[in-house]
Amino acid sequence: MTSALMPTYARLPVAFQKGEGAWLWDGEGRRYLDALAGIAVCNLGHAHPALTKALCHQAGQLWHTSNLYRIELQERLATRLAALSAMDNVFFCNSGAEANEAAIKLARAYGHSRGIGQPHIVVMEGSFHGRTLATLTATGNPRIKQGFEPLVPGFIQVPYDDLAAVEKLSERDDIVAVLVEPVQGEGGIRVPAANYLPGLRALCDRRGWLLMLDEVQTGIGRCGRWFAHQHWDIVPDVMTLAKALGNGFPIGACLARGPASQVLTAGTHGSTFGGNPLACRVALEVLQTIESEDLLTHCDRLGQEIRTALRERLDAHPLVREVRGLGLMLGIELTEPCGDLVGKALKQGLLINVTAGSVIRLLPPLILDHRQAQQLVETLVELIQEFSP
Numbered sequence: 001m002t003s004a005l006m007p008t009y010a011r012l013p014v015a016f017q018k019g020e021g022a023w024l025w026d027g028e029g030r031r032y033l034d035a036l037a038g039i040a041v042c043n044l045g046h047a048h049p050a051l052t053k054a055l056c057h058q059a060g061q062l063w064h065t066s067n068l069y070r071i072e073l074q075e076r077l078a079t080r081l082a083a084l085s086a087m088d089n090v091f092f093c094n095s096g097a098e099a100n101e102a103a104i105k106l107a108r109a110y111g112h113s114r115g116i117g118q119p120h121i122v123v124m125e126g127s128f129h130g131r132t133l134a135t136l137t138a139t140g141n142p143r144i145k146q147g148f149e150p151l152v153p154g155f156i157q158v159p160y161d162d163l164a165a166v167e168k169l170s171e172r173d174d175i176v177a178v179l180v181e182p183v184q185g186e187g188g189i190r191v192p193a194a195n196y197l198p199g200l201r202a203l204c205d206r207r208g209w210l211l212m213l214d215e216v217q218t219g220i221g222r223c224g225r226w227f228a229h230q231h232w233d234i235v236p237d238v239m240t241l242a243k244a245l246g247n248g249f250p251i252g253a254c255l256a257r258g259p260a261s262q263v264l265t266a267g268t269h270g271s272t273f274g275g276n277p278l279a280c281r282v283a284l285e286v287l288q289t290i291e292s293e294d295l296l297t298h299c300d301r302l303g304q305e306i307r308t309a310l311r312e313r314l315d316a317h318p319l320v321r322e323v324r325g326l327g328l329m330l331g332i333e334l335t336e337p338c339g340d341l342v343g344k345a346l347k348q349g350l351l352i353n354v355t356a357g358s359v360i361r362l363l364p365p366l367i368l369d370h371r372q373a374q375q376l377v378e379t380l381v382e383l384i385q386e387f388s389p
């Protein structure tokens with residue numbers, strides 16, 4: 001049945017027909033607890049009534065006009081995002097990779113405007129920024145680049161969470177920006193040391209580099225703040241968003257502040273679909289709902305609770321190296337590769353993910369309730385206790 005699809009995904013043998021909140025149902029009517037939310041996308045769960053209503057209403061009004069014209073919903077969304085993040089302006093696109101492409105172009109143009117002919121961007125080992133040529137080059141995972149050479153020039157890779165490695169580059173005069181995830185997602189839910197992001201902020205200030213945060217996975221409440229970097233009281237020069245911004249309706253954004261906000265001018269960048277009325281109407285409703293349901297506080301607390309419960313139950317387990325995370329971005333690192341757990345969990349009616357080989361990744365919707373959280377912990381603990389690699 002799937003033979004007409006390019007085999008770019010090793011798909012699990014299940015197709016969901018219906019969703020509600022944190023639950024999904026397959027064609028046989030089996031129910032699954034969704035602890036992945038479409039990889040940090042459906043932060044408000046499935047079929048949230050406010051989002052359905054907003055989307056249906058907009059679908060009856062206007063879908064698309066093009067960016068040749070003013071789009072009021074886009075202007076409203078930009079104003080809202082700028083207010084939440086203390087950024088100045090926004091470019092809208094349709095995905096995380098595209099948002100990062102915009103950031104990379106912005107950084108290069110910023111470099112050229114300062115007389116840097118061959119601008120370079122510092123990127124991190126273990127990072128993930130997307131699958132387009134520039135973003136896969138920026139990505140710090142060799143398996144994602146392999147076979148797609150020649151890659152895009154202009155990137156320098158250093159270890160993640162290693163401030164000294166970036167400081168060592170400060171003598172170079174061809175660097176224009178540092179691109180980094182505040183918490184690495186695909187790289188294994190890696191939360192950096194407390195001084196890392198503030199240290200990068202200070203270094204970028206000193207050298208006139210742009211601090212560009214890829215918040216495609218960490219943003220829109222996932223980490224218990226609107227944006228993960230707000231945990232460290234810093235503000236970036238550039239920030240990218242996508243995944244949860246439309247709760248499954250495709251939309252991406254590249255936000256900029258200060259001098260970085262003046263770089264991309266008319267004719268330098270664009271997108272046919274970017275920021276169309278349907279996407280912006282949904283995204284506005286996403287932000288409104290997170291606020292009105294007080295989901296940032298809920299996410300912060302529930303994440304803490306789940307980590308505590310998992311640690312109590314698993315810390316002594318010989319296969320468990322560490323339970324970590326921020327908000328509802330959770331990782332359980334095992335000492336052995338554990339990709340098989342995904343299929344075993346599916347059989348138990350639980351959707352999880354394994355990344356970086358040995359890290360169980362949990363990205364449940366922010367609307368997860370306490371009972372669902374307990375069920376998640378119970379099922380996971382059993383799976384890990386029965387697991388033999």
Ligand SMILES: *Cc1c(COP(=O)(O)O)cnc(C)c1O
Pocket residue numbers: 094095096097098100128129130131181185186214215216217218242243
């Ligand atoms: C998912 C992700 C991307 C890529 O987003 P797409 O919408 O798949 O292009 C980029 N950066 C991070 C941190 C991500 O998690």
